[in-house]
Amino acid sequence: MKIFLDSIGCRLNQSEIERFATQFRAAGHTIVNSAGEAELVVVNTCTVTSAAASDSRQKIRQAARQGAGEIVVTGCWSTLEPDSAAVLPNVRRVVSNLDKDHLVVEVLGVQEEDFDLEPVARKPLPGVHLRTRAFIKTQDGCDNHCTFCITRIARGPGRSETIKAVLSDIQHALKGGTREVVLSGVHLGSWGYDLSPRMHLRDLIQAVLQDTNVERLRLSSLEPWDLDETFFQLWENPRLCRHLHLPLQSGSEQTLHRMARHTTPAAFRQLIASARQAVPGMAVTTDLIVGFPGEDDREFAESLAFVQEMEFAGGHVFSYSARPGTPAVRLNNPVSGTVAHRRSEQMRQVLAESSTLFREQHLGSEASVLWEATNAYGPTGWKLHGLTDNYLKVEVHSPLRLWNQINRVRLDRLTDQGLAGSLIE
Secondary structure, X not given: OEEEEXXXXXXXXXXXXXXXXXXXXXXXOEEOOOHHHOOEEEEEEOOOOHHHHHHHHHHHHHHHHOOOOEEEEEEHHHHHOHHHHHOOOOEEEEOOHHHHHHHHHHHHOOOHHHOOOOOOOOOXXXXXXXXXXXXXXXXXXXXXXXXXXXXXXXXXXXXXXXXXXXXXXXXXXXXXXXXXXXXXXXXXXXXXXXXXXXXXXXXXXXXXXXXXXXXXXXXXXXXXXXXXXXXXHHHHOOOEOOEEEOOOEOOOHHHHHHHOXXXXXXXXXXXXXXXXXXXXXXXXXXXXXXXXXXXXXXXXXXXXXXXXXXXXXXXXXXXXXXXXXXXXXXXXXOOOHHHHHHHHHHHHHHHXXXXXXXXXXXXXXXXXXXXXXXXXXXXXXXXXXXXXXXXXXXXXXXXXXXXXXXXXXXXXXXOOXXXXXXXXX
């Protein structure tokens, strides 16, 4: 059977469809690069914002229009709104997040004990989800109670994968030629809290670095309150990528309090200072919400000034999206869409300026780049796109169509979103 896997949203969703792909392939099926080629389509949905929920519905409708006769829907949006998902065109099955680990078994109609999968090497997903990097699921669910977040409700309580399971997934990825692994989870920093004996994420990272030969190990989003200064000693191993994605959400202490975030601007400032002192060249990126209920001009000004001070290497800005079922929908003093849009533009501008500053600091230097995409062959050769370990986006032209290789590059000019350079022979 030909199967197309699609995903919206976070890196955890990406890691899940990669796991589905491995299981389907091990059972003898083929993963194709478009819904139009497929007999079966699986869509992993998202609901972190109203726009993500809309995108999820659109993905399902697109698959049906392209000829997919059977569509299976899973993920956060369909878990919260299964009836709405079930009535979309050609949807034959809706699988909740809590049953997602058994999706392939259910779809193939076999008994769990009869589903004897031979481990297979990872192959990058074809099509739009093609990645040289392997996203490895280490944890699911969340025990935080951020007032704006619907993901905790959609994903359930925090649950950690064992070290043995994570190492097994990584070894399968390495057998397929993966050069970089990304550890992913809803609340990655809580990995190990539910295990017995209780463990910390640093234990998992040390195990991966010790027991595998992965060339690059990257961490996905981490909550700042899960880290302390000793955590940054892990970067004594150069295989750990110099990139931290730490969602701040707001630079105003009062706004953070209403969000029920377990940090303050002062604590966040100290954490970033410790990271940058311990790891030269560390890229720190973030997520920010503007227009949260009760955010007046003074609070927004505080947030804007703090983000400017932090000099992030990049990040994402979201206008607050009210999600039914979250405590934030009951808060007073909502911010109008017009005001939220204006604040979003201001915050994006500050992030763009700090991103440019971070990239400028690397002009004239050399860096190792993992090539993620090759396209647009022209007079100067193939246009290559890739990432440094500290998450700089790099492009070069090469006579060779390099892909999933790591090469040294001299970085000599800025682009709109990254840097351009030349391969070092």
